[in-house]
Amino acid sequence: MRKRKGKTMKVDSNSPRSSAVMRRYATGLALAGSVLLTGCFDGGSSSSSSSDNNEVNEQLFPANGKLAATIRRTTGGVPHVTADNLSSAAFGHGYAQAQDNVCLLAEAIVKARSERSKYFGPGPDALFGVGLNIVNDFSYKAQRIYSGAEEQVDDLNPESRAMVEGFSAGYNKYVEETDPADLPADCRNAEWVQTITPVDLLAHYRIAAQYASGAAFATGAVFLAVPRDESPAPTPVNPVTDTDKVEKLLKQVVATAEKGAGSYRGFEQMGLASNAWGIGKTMTEQGRGALLANPHFPYTGHRRLYEVQMTVPGYLNTHGAGLLGTAIPLINFNENLAWSHTVSASQRFTWYELTLKDGDNLTYIKDGEERPIKVETFQIEVKMGGTEPMVLERDFYFSEYGPMLAANAVDDELPAWGSNGAVNNSPAAYTYRDANANTNQLLDTWLKMSLATNLDEFQNVFEECGTTLWTNTTYADDQGNAFYIDSSSVPNLSEKSIALVNFKRQFSPAYAALFEEGITLLDGSTSEDDWVEGPCNGLVPYENKPKLVRTDWVQNSNSSHWATNPDAFLTGFSPLFGPEKSEINPRTRLGLKMLQNPMDTGMPTAPAPAGQDGKFSAEELIGVIWNNRAWYAEQFLPELQQRCDAIGSATVAGEDLTSWCDALQSWDGLYNIDSVGAHIFRVFIANYHNQSDTDLTVGFRPDDPVGTPSSPSDTNKGTPEDSMLQALAAGVTALKSQSILPTDELGSLQYYRPSGGAQPGTAQVPVFLTDPIPWHGGDGNVDGAFNAIGVVDSEFAEDTRFPRIDPSTIDDTAGLSDGTDNVDGWLMARGTSWHFGLEFTDNGPEAYGLLSYSQSTDPMSPNFKDQSVQYSNKEYRQLFFSEEDIAANVLPQGEMTITQ
Numbered sequence: 001m002r003k004r005k006g007k008t009m010k011v012d013s014n015s016p017r018s019s020a021v022m023r024r025y026a027t028g029l030a031l032a033g034s035v036l037l038t039g040c041f042d043g044g045s046s047s048s049s050s051s052d053n054n055e056v057n058e059q060l061f062p063a064n065g066k067l068a069a070t071i072r073r074t075t076g077g078v079p080h081v082t083a084d085n086l087s088s089a090a091f092g093h094g095y096a097q098a099q100d101n102v103c104l105l106a107e108a109i110v111k112a113r114s115e116r117s118k119y120f121g122p123g124p125d126a127l128f129g130v131g132l133n134i135v136n137d138f139s140y141k142a143q144r145i146y147s148g149a150e151e152q153v154d155d156l157n158p159e160s161r162a163m164v165e166g167f168s169a170g171y172n173k174y175v176e177e178t179d180p181a182d183l184p185a186d187c188r189n190a191e192w193v194q195t196i197t198p199v200d201l202l203a204h205y206r207i208a209a210q211y212a213s214g215a216a217f218a219t220g221a222v223f224l225a226v227p228r229d230e231s232p233a234p235t236p237v238n239p240v241t242d243t244d245k246v247e248k249l250l251k252q253v254v255a256t257a258e259k260g261a262g263s264y265r266g267f268e269q270m271g272l273a274s275n276a277w278g279i280g281k282t283m284t285e286q287g288r289g290a291l292l293a294n295p296h297f298p299y300t301g302h303r304r305l306y307e308v309q310m311t312v313p314g315y316l317n318t319h320g321a322g323l324l325g326t327a328i329p330l331i332n333f334n335e336n337l338a339w340s341h342t343v344s345a346s347q348r349f350t351w352y353e354l355t356l357k358d359g360d361n362l363t364y365i366k367d368g369e370e371r372p373i374k375v376e377t378f379q380i381e382v383k384m385g386g387t388e389p390m391v392l393e394r395d396f397y398f399s400e401y402g403p404m405l406a407a408n409a410v411d412d413e414l415p416a417w418g419s420n421g422a423v424n425n426s427p428a429a430y431t432y433r434d435a436n437a438n439t440n441q442l443l444d445t446w447l448k449m450s451l452a453t454n455l456d457e458f459q460n461v462f463e464e465c466g467t468t469l470w471t472n473t474t475y476a477d478d479q480g481n482a483f484y485i486d487s488s489s490v491p492n493l494s495e496k497s498i499a500l501v502n503f504k505r506q507f508s509p510a511y512a513a514l515f516e517e518g519i520t521l522l523d524g525s526t527s528e529d530d531w532v533e534g535p536c537n538g539l540v541p542y543e544n545k546p547k548l549v550r551t552d553w554v555q556n557s558n559s560s561h562w563a564t565n566p567d568a569f570l571t572g573f574s575p576l577f578g579p580e581k582s583e584i585n586p587r588t589r590l591g592l593k594m595l596q597n598p599m600d601t602g603m604p605t606a607p608a609p610a611g612q613d614g615k616f617s618a619e620e621l622i623g624v625i626w627n628n629r630a631w632y633a634e635q636f637l638p639e640l641q642q643r644c645d646a647i648g649s650a651t652v653a654g655e656d657l658t659s660w661c662d663a664l665q666s667w668d669g670l671y672n673i674d675s676v677g678a679h680i681f682r683v684f685i686a687n688y689h690n691q692s693d694t695d696l697t698v699g700f701r702p703d704d705p706v707g708t709p710s711s712p713s714d715t716n717k718g719t720p721e722d723s724m725l726q727a728l729a730a731g732v733t734a735l736k737s738q739s740i741l742p743t744d745e746l747g748s749l750q751y752y753r754p755s756g757g758a759q760p761g762t763a764q765v766p767v768f769l770t771d772p773i774p775w776h777g778g779d780g781n782v783d784g785a786f787n788a789i790g791v792v793d794s795e796f797a798e799d800t801r802f803p804r805i806d807p808s809t810i811d812d813t814a815g816l817s818d819g820t821d822n823v824d825g826w827l828m829a830r831g832t833s834w835h836f837g838l839e840f841t842d843n844g845p846e847a848y849g850l851l852s853y854s855q856s857t858d859p860m861s862p863n864f865k866d867q868s869v870q871y872s873n874k875e876y877r878q879l880f881f882s883e884e885d886i887a888a889n890v891l892p893q894g895e896m897t898i899t900q
Contacts (some may be wrong), residue, residue, distance in 0.1 A: 059315045060086045060162040066899060067091040067169055072886060073894035075877050076870075077855040077863030080309040080886050086159065086447075087166035089310045090327045094170025095898055097306055097324065100856035100863065102178075103187035104324055105171060107760065107800050108302045110192050112149075112203035114140045118381040118389060119192040120761030120801050122249060131253030132219070133801070134382060134392065135260060138234065139218035140207070141378040142396040142403045143437065149202035152440045156198075163443050164198040167327035169900055171196060184858040185757045186802055202439075204325050207799075208302070209436040212272060212470035213348040217405060217432070219260030224406035225397060225430075227361035228418035232257065232406075234392035237379060246390070261409035265517060272297065273558050273780060273788060274342035275591060276472070277621070280551035281480020283598070283610070285617045288840035289476030292621040293331055293340035296780060296788045297833045299752065299853040301798030305331070305834040307851050309881065318450035319881050321834040321851065328446050331834060333845050333881070336453045336478050338838050341471035344488040345560040345578030348470055349434045350531075352401050352524035356427040361418050364399070364429065367527050373429065374398045383761065401433040401524070411517070413510055422510070423523050431524065433531065435489035435539055436469050455481045455549070462487055462545070465536040472556045478840035484554035484564045485547040490540045490576050492532045497522065498574055500529075505575070520576060546570045546577055557591050557786075559584035563705050566592065581702040583709065586631035586784030592706045593634075594624060594786075602629050603669035621837025622848045622876050624786070628671040628776055631784030632685045636724075637669055639712055640684065643725055646718025653720070653729040660732050663742040671778035671785050673747030673872065678778070680742060683731025686782050686812045688724060695723050734813050738824060747774030749825035750789075752853070752868055760801035768805060769859045773872050775828045782814040789831030791815025798830075832871075836879055847879040 069083040069092025081092035116133040123133030172195040180189045226232045233250040240246045277292035284290045309319040320332025331340050354364035362373045381389040397404040407414040407430035421428025445466035452458040468487040475483040504511040522529035531538035546561030560578030561570045571580050598610035606627045610616045644661030667677025698711040716722045751772035758764035780788025795806040807823035809815045817823040836849025854867040880886045
């Protein structure tokens, strides 16, 4: 009998809901047949400003308990939802999202409930292996995704409650009134498309909150965390007929977890990036503020953005886009202000090395006292093809900080549980604390931002500990202010702890390497490395966050806060916010160059960022995204052209480069659809990156973050041994292997083509759903393009188990397909998504943009590819905001009123 320390909890395998929560929703809120679904509330909701707890706040809830909303769709299928109260507006929003994306939303809830294995089986996965669904389901239980939502639902304030209850009811209305046979092919007649509760929605938010933190450990690091000599394989609870089959599966599950844990390499793999500019009054045509918003997110899965305008007259009027399932949009504008988000360079979690008691793997010593590692038991159901699912059970382990981790599975330089640790050289175990694990009142930040009318009110959201989880915020307003803040959730370490972290980074290469991967390893044997709780519950408070107000501009393109504006460097902040006085990424360099030189075209055929007057308008800002400039082309193309001239017809690495160099000589340096030569430069720079760190002769200088590093070496210049020409030859070899010509236009090789039509956990095969749509832009990391797009290597739509076509690719080509699955060229699946340029005028906000992959994931919808074609053609649309504009542009049959 294994000795256990702490409390043991048995979790029911048949339902993720606790009996208390079930009783609550069965009697009055959100399950099928409840008062909520008949359109009534319990009448007890009130805002914090209400003096009587029994009084219904009519800005938040309907006085008569009946939800009602009007949905008007304009160009692109964008819903403009109007209602008399916040819950009804969320009700309309939930209904509209379900109309357009019901399959994705339903699958997100399956994931949040830890029920992928139940409905989709163990989960074959080409990247990680067999059994990933089992690993995920158990890991999410250990991370308290669903149980945490159950605990927080009763503590929601009235505003959050109004939003999650209303959105859930809207989604449920669509599901209940739609014949399962009429759903899109991805989920047609699927038993897992069900009505949802507010708890389900909150659990989904808890997963979204951890996209850039705990989610990285749900692929294996948490699952593998067991004491020495204990197997991480789960145990069947019910009788098993084919024991050999099950035993083989469980071994594969462990192998899959090992592979998944070892895949962690920071957040560069997560498909999360963005550009955002806040332009102040000295740099705009109207003398007010302006905003460039350009998130680079996956085109598939739960991280798709959805555009909506939500209006409650006299209370709320906001237009923007949010991740699927969020009850209020997240990148928004209202009458007075606008903002966008970019993924922060900060760290949202810390690891702790626990010093174990001698001879006891379940007790650790902290401040000289013994503390238990607690054990909890979880169960999941697994679809195995029979009439009844297999029930698996596993023990998971927890410290005071959170779940235990198999640190050695993430980084083989770290010890296994029970071996001598890296910090104290004593038997150790590892655990972590996640700043985004608790997301109570998560929606409040964005609601308050949407309700703000000026800079003071907007800043007050963060002064009151508001967080945007894993992003920066870049802002502009009608008074001409530009504001930046790293508004992410960052652990608040003491000055002593920070000093020790910085010391270790300086003198321990191993510690520095771990830190560069995004892991801050702290000493769990002392409370001195605990987070300083303070007013924000362990997060860095507003006064200690990097932030800047300007009247010219602020910007962020995923480099750290440091170079927000080089006229006012931001320094002296916690290292967990990201590096200072260090090299910035190519998109940041190009963005700064365009802001510092707004009338410089960069390339002869490109438009000047701010036109001829050097001041930005809304249309010029969307044009900045679409000018398709790329940092590396501007830095290296002239030099490469010179070396092409010098080499002439001599071969390099067996390649005659003449025709390829000719194409580069005439290339306009841009990544437009009709550009010839962009594809050649791409494979060149993809190879040159492998040696540029040693080939460049001018290193990085903090006083010139835009201009350095630079200057390729002249060694062997223009000869067959030239490092730049050798990189070009390697790229040419790859292009020739796919019969690509030097004269091909980029748009014939680079395209967007969604695929799907296959349900998770079935033998169905995904198919392409459109013809190829030529796609402009360049890879942000490889090409250094500001309009960043890219290829994703995954057989599933991001964060989901929806199969998609996933051709294998050629190394050092930025994802060029190798011809498998009859796929040629670059099949784009991430990058510029919801994007717009906005300027405040005397008549309010004026904005132009697109949602590049369109509103709907239903191939039968008219809004499945309409905006994708517009993006391809560079045809932006106005983002309607005023009642006059909305009323004048409602689509035929584009208006409906829904009630409950």
